[in-house]
Amino acid sequence: MKYNHNQIEKKWQNKWQESEIYKADDDSKKEKRYILDMFPYPSGAGLHVGHVESYTATDIYSRYLRMKGFNVLHPQGWDAFGLPAENYAIKTGVHPGKTTQKAIKTFKKQMSSLGLSYDWSREINSSKPEYYKWTQWFFLLLYNNGLAYRKKAKVNWCNSCQTVLANEQAEGGNCERCGSLVIQKDLEQWFFKITDFIEDQEYKGKEIKGLLSRLDTIDWPESTKSAQKNWIGKSVGAEVDFIIYDEKVTVFTTRPDTLFGATYFVLSPEHPIVQDQKSKCENQKEIDDYIEKSKKKTEFERTDLTKEKTGVKLKGIKAINPVNNEKIPIFIADYVMMGYGTGAIMAVPAHDERDYEFAKKYNLPVKEVVEPFLIDQEYKIRLDKKTEKREVVAIVVRDPENDNYLCLKWKTANWKSFPTGGIDNDSKVEAAIREIKEETGYVNLKFIKEISKPIYATFFRPHKDSNVIAHFHYLLFDLEDKKKVKVKQKEKDLHEVVWVPKDEVDSFINVGNQNLAWKRYIKGRVAYAEEGMAVNSDFLSGLKTKEAKEKMIEWLEEKKLGRKAINYKMRDWLVSRQRYWGAPIPIIYCDVCGEVPVLESDLPVELPVDVDFKPTGESPLNYSKTFHKVKCPKCGKDARRESDTMDTFVCSSWYYFRFADPCNKKEFADKKLIKKWLPIDTYVGGAEHTVLHLLYSRFFTKALQKFGYIDFNEPFTKLRHQGIILAEDGTKMSKSKGNVVNPDDIVKEYGADALRMYEMFMGPIEDMKPWNAKGIVGIKRFLDRIFDFLYEDITGMFVDDEERKTWLAGKESIDSPNEIKIIINKTIKKVTEDINNFKFNTAISQMMILLNYFYTFKNDEDIFPEGGKFISRNDFKKFLIILSPFAPHITEELWEKLGHKESIFKEKWPEYDPELVKDEKIQLVIQVNGKLRDTVEVSVDISEIEAKKIAQDLEKIKKWIDGKEIVKIIFVKGKLINIVIK
């Protein structure tokens, strides 16, 4: 009989829908687990295979945890506000609520056809007033605590459409819809003060950990954490007050140690001081023109690195450098941004690449104030006789640390780092190194290795007096007996070496993109932006960069000319959207009282539904009179509502709280229920949310903690991403290319179980991987084979076999032979561990191995008539149980066929027997000089002596070692023997 996936899957999906086995229990005393997918935007295109991947992963994990005895919360909802539905409405006039509702229906149907075990009783929809009432409540919470504020900000504005555009609609500087030029316009915008939560803070005796410090403590992918860190972009430095005509102008710098090297001053064109001082300049028109020009430039153009930097000198005025009272010229240039630091910089062309580029173009002086630690450097040049190429193989420099000469670069050693020992916590080792250095004149480089014991160190000699070197010439010392262990020298690497002074190196040094800092600096091509030693810097001269920075800050603070300062790249979160399909911002503008928050009792501020979706290119909200007409909550006079809505990221920053208590009418969620379910134990979603959604959610959680609503600080304890599934040709799936795989088609042809398992089997969940239409047949075959293995037996293929009859009759006490038990137990162990680690691909391959084993066992005709060996029913059931989270339909079906009335998902997850998982016999690997020459089956705990004897007696081994001197034999217990011969 053939497994009819369409019929059977439908049957179980219907049964599951009726039962309540996936419901999370608010009252259960069992330990909870909250497993969450990022809730999807219900797009008209329906579910795609990428959704299927992550939803299957969490589904497997949730099903597994339920069987493990946990009280699992695994809900799903809809991130239903958003641009596409609104754009569609503008085009067609269909209300976005309708479009969204339709899409949700499709999504739900598709999810059900995949057998996903969501608790649908907790479904939420961010576009419903019951939900966005609380989004607005959050806005008020932040507003009332000074964390939401309004200020002018630049937006992309299209003059012909008379509307604000999102960044992605203004890409390339032109309006997506009409193609006309997008300009930057200042408009009043709402912001959330997310920057308040970057660092740790104290509030009413509570410590609120910040966005930065907590990153180290959560179980997230490293790349995501570092992306967030990067986004926050903390840099520590100083603010320094320069004087322009008695007016103080502050700059921010991370290199206060280079203050003496400032040769000019640059202001952002938008800097207010430009307007103040303009009148004193000789070239006012030129200045105005430049400001006007840069205003027209889009953000995109201004940050185009390939374009040459431009600027205009403010002729007639100078800035005074507070450290030496030097008067330096002032420029305005749009490579300085008003949005970062203070909008003004001191330019140190010798040590900043951008300043250097600018200085070269406008012929400004370059003053070096930092020098690399290269003093008395000498270069060794290798002459390659064949190619006649000359290459620097070594630079010998003086290490300022201990006055030693060191080999800075020795062929492959790092140019940038100065080797100075390597082990600094073990004084015994250090002393030994020092002694060896003194005795031999060798200089120790960085190769120090601890190989159990003793400790070895590798030393290099600077080769000062030889003109022939071998570049692998080194000594290996045993530090305990201070004995020379080895000298290595390869003859092929002998080269003639000449000494060349610094300036001659220039003509042939190989400037690639390697070792850039050093090589470029040597050639005087670009600024030296690394650390080094301060020179030409008055009281800083002779200090290392780190110390010089500290000293300069100290000096500035003492003289009140500057101060230590920290800057962040991250800005406050702009939440206003001039759009219809979002949660309205609950603010009222009154002519008398000004900006007034809507009363909490008046929430929600509902979106008007009686609006027209004429294709005007503007938000219909602007025209709704019923919406705007309102009385001021303070004075009762006529007032007007804020017409902007909130960024959809606001809705998605708190939705995971709502799942704990989705129908609450009094609070966003009950405190007790939040305590019961949150934080989320495992959160899975696309890597495209590494920064924004995750950062905003962390911000909301921290704000809630600060104001006493919750007592935890991070919403997502463990986070995993799913990788993008590419089309078969290795490119991104896209409608326009027509290479999109529709999961519905796959479900129809192969079944939901096959699709689920195939996507899990494709590779690690987080990897980007191409779809392969043929790959799924392997999974389909696997599922069919399971069905055949059990089902055909039941229906009579082996019915005349007495022993099988016994098995089929359900005598579960009859045991499988040991070999079957062992592999089953190993599989249980592997699958359990792999699910916990989200390594579903290897879990599936292990189950395939198990089934292959079952088949060879079944096909082995000798086994049945003889010893009465067969796979016990109990053992086969264990296999079905561990497979069930992956392939819920087929396992549920077979479970029923085995005579069970209850769902397989009410079963307990099987435990493995640790005794059976242990290997008793192993294939001992015999190597000769590290190469595999033979294997032999022995008991795991074979002794070293015995193993060595066996190994040397093997014919194959004898062949290799006969007549050779055995240097030593390495024995790794339970693994291998390596015979080392000369």
Added chain:
RNA sequence: GCCCAGGUGGUGGAAUUGGUAUACACGAGGGACUUAAAAUCCCUUGGAGGCAACUCCGUGCGGGUUCAACUCCCGCCCUGGGCACCA
């Protein structure tokens, strides 16, 4: 440019974290069953040489450490992702 992740057969990918490289699956080749095809089952499948036993080579490239390296170290190349005149 900076920061992250990665590079293993014809393909997707395994490899207990230094110990038999290529598990599992796809594809390909051969065979069985069949009038035939599909389905199913069995065998072969990294490369080179050899009748064979077997030998040599092989995890992006070049080096190093080690009895032993896909794994660790140094230098480079390439691919993907994020950030980017951030002072």
